Amino acid sequence: METYANALLYAIPFFTFLVLFEILYGHLVKKQTYRALDTIASLSSGLTNIIKDSLGLVIMIVSYPFLLSKISIFTIENTWVVYIVAFIAIDFASYWNHRLSHHVNYFWNQHVIHHSSEEFNLACALRQSISNFFGYVALLLIPAALVGVPSEVIGLLLPIHLFAQFWYHTKHIGKLGFLEYIIVTPSQHRVHHAINDIYLDKNLAAIFCIWDRMFGTFQEELDEVPPVYGVLKPAKTWNPVLINFQHLWRLIVDAWRTNNWWDKFRIWFMPTGWRPQDVKEKYPVEIIEDPYGYEKYHTNPSKLLISFSIAQFVITLLLILFMFFNYGNIGFNNLLIYGLIMFLGIYSYTSVMDGTKYSWVFESIRTLLGLYIIYTTSDWFGVNEFFSQGSNLVALYFIISFASTLYFLFFEQREIKESYA
Known part of the structure; x- marks a missing residue:
């Protein structure tokens, strides 16, 4: 590894x-x-x-x-x-x-x-x-x-x-x-x-x-049929963690809801998109039928939110690069904690991009966990060995990130949503 x-x-x-x-x-x-x-x-x-x-x-x-x-x-x-x-x-x-x-x-x-x-x-x-x-x-x-x-x-x-x-x-x-x-x-x-x-x-x-x-699965790109991209059941979120498990969650819910025990078993191995008939009729799911008439997912972001999101990605990328650079010295158990903090951060800021209110919970957990590690070890997984003020900068980042998350969720995002009305 x-x-x-x-x-x-x-x-x-x-x-x-x-x-x-x-x-x-x-x-x-x-x-x-x-x-x-x-x-x-x-x-x-x-x-x-x-x-x-x-x-x-x-x-x-x-x-x-x-x-x-x-x-x-x-x-x-x-x-x-x-x-x-x-x-x-x-x-x-x-x-x-x-x-x-x-x-x-x-x-x-x-x-x-x-x-x-x-x-x-x-x-x-x-x-x-x-x-x-x-x-x-x-x-x-x-x-x-x-x-x-x-x-x-x-x-x-x-x-x-x-x-x-x-x-x-x-x-x-x-x-x-x-x-x-x-x-x-x-x-x-x-x-x-x-x-x-x-x-x-x-x-x-x-x-x-x-x-x-x-x-028999080859198809040439046709000039008269411009490709439209995405999935037939649109994700409608910027959060990659949620997208990863959306389909699995639908399968779990459908398997629970169907009254047919055979369907509860075979749903996992049926062709992609297959659903039990009783569930399909009672709980319809949006499927794109006209690719050219479908409007792409958008959340009307402000320039400030875009800048915040870019900054979050860049800082997360730098923190992950440091994890790889210092991989051998961090140790497996600490790597799991490091990875968890990175996952929480990505979940948080991509949920802020969606305007999802509860994302502050994940940002809070990440911030508290990150600050706890810095407080108890006086370091950030060995960063001080390379830069004496490294852990202080990481702590400052967590604090600014948390404050920014609250701002975008409870102030600017509210204004954006009102603009749709």
């Missing part, structure tokens, strides 16, 4: 730079694909994902090394051929994992966050899940295990394979000629993120589009 944390020290600034570059480019060509709060929500979702992954918060059903030790038929030497075989195996597994997420109710919950943005840009690529509780990807890597691909190779290529999917989340690159027949392109992935009927559940491949063409 420490190796992964060190890699993120370089990956996070790089991805952030590319997002800022795309924003600048969109401004220069007068084709902006970003909205402020949507962008902050996307970037903040990325932060929640890397915190969870860096702490290893997942229940491993079966690990790849275990699988390799039990079913491998051959032993492959660690040469360049192994890396090619491994990358293809990972991409094949990714296709079927992705297809599973789009077609089974329970698994859709771990993927819905990635589709929840109603914009399409590099930032939305960072909307990654924190609701994937169980590690089962190794089961999809059985072909690699059978031929004896070393676990070290799989471990090295998995993050590279994930990072390689970042670049094609953009509207600024058109079709790419012959490459459209080899790799996943921005055009193909725009189709994948669209909610138009003709585009739903298409183009599920990650790197090589051959899988979509082989298994």
Whole structure:
């Protein structure tokens, strides 16, 4: 996990730079694909994902090394051929994992966050899940295990394979000629993120589009059908933590409400969106039927609120980068506390973006916990070793953040809501 944390020290600034570059480019060509709060929500979702992954918060059903030790038929030497075989195996597994997420109710919950943005840009690529509780990807890597691909190779290529999917989340690159027949392109992935009927559940491949063409899930982007982005059951919140669990909560509620015991069981494994008939009739859920007539979620933010939200994201990002920088010295138990404080902060400020009144509760818990740590240790997880006034600055940040939260929730947000009347 420490190796992964060190890699993120370089990956996070790089991805952030590319997002800022795309924003600048969109401004220069007068084709902006970003909205402020949507962008902050996307970037903040990325932060929640890397915190969870860096702490290893997942229940491993079966690990790849275990699988390799039990079913491998051959032993492959660690040469360049192994890396090619491994990358293809990972991409094949990714296709079927992705297809599973789009077609089974329970698994859709771990993927819905990635589709929840109603914009399409590099930032939305960072909307990654924190609701994937169980590690089962190794089961999809059985072909690699059978031929004896070393676990070290799989471990090295998995993050590279994930990072390689970042670049094609953009509207600024058109079709790419012959490459459209080899790799996943921005055009193909725009189709994948669209909610138009003709585009739903298409183009599920990650790197090589051959899988979509082989298994009947390929769809070309059509000039006469401009993609509309988002999910059919709109999230209607900027809070990435809530988005991660919205679908799961709907499944739990539907399973509780239905009178049919068979439906209580099978709802988890039915096609995405399936609901028991009795619940569906009594408790209808909003579904977008006309993508072109749907109005995107917005909360009419003031410039001050936008500035507050950007500042919250930037400071949270810096605190997380420090966590990765000092990862080995903080210790696992303290890392869990650190991660909890970061989660509370992201939950709080994205809820303020929504104007959700109860978010002050989460901000209060975060502030008290943060100040308690600084008071009892006279430090902030070792920051004073690098900067003598570091913990004092962190304490000041918590106090200002808490006061600002109260202001936006009980003063400015009230004025904004009255402006709708």
